[in-house]
Amino acid sequence: xxxxxxxxxxxxxxxxxxxxxxxxxxxxxxxxxxxxxxxxxxxxxxxxxxxxxxxxxxxxxxxxxxxxxxxxxxxxxxxxxxxxx
Numbered sequence: 001x002x003x004x005x006x007x008x009x010x011x012x013x014x015x016x017x018x019x020x021x022x023x024x025x026x027x028x029x030x031x032x033x034x035x036x037x038x039x040x041x042x043x044x045x046x047x048x049x050x051x052x053x054x055x056x057x058x059x060x061x062x063x064x065x066x067x068x069x070x071x072x073x074x075x076x077x078x079x080x081x082x083x084x085x
Contacts, residue, residue, distance in 0.1 A: 007076075009072055009075070009076045010072075010073060010076040010077065012069075012072065013069045013070070013071075013072035013073035013076060014069070014073065015069075016065055016066070016068060016069030016072065017066055017069035017070060017073065019065070020062045020063070020065040020066035020069060021062060021066070023058060023061065023062045023065065024055075024058050024059045024061070024062025024063065024066075025055065025058070025059075025062070026058060027053075027054035027055050027058055028055055
């Protein structure tokens with residue numbers, strides 16, 4: 001009996017590990033884009049700087065998602081023991 005879910009879970013794990021840094025630093029990316037586009041951000045640094053404080057929440061969440069993806073990847077990569085009859 002073969003387990004067909006291993007290649008699929010490996011793909012899911014790779015996707016999770018790739019998306020975790022994007023999720024973790026998305027508020028910083030948004031803040032950097034907003035500061036470069038909008039001149040009001042230099043006049044009101046409190047508003048544009050507040051977006052960067054969301055990193056305090058998204059970095060730990062991104063770390064957890066990356067860790068889950070890494071564990072899923074290592075479990076999918078582990079060789080399966082043959083079933084004894």
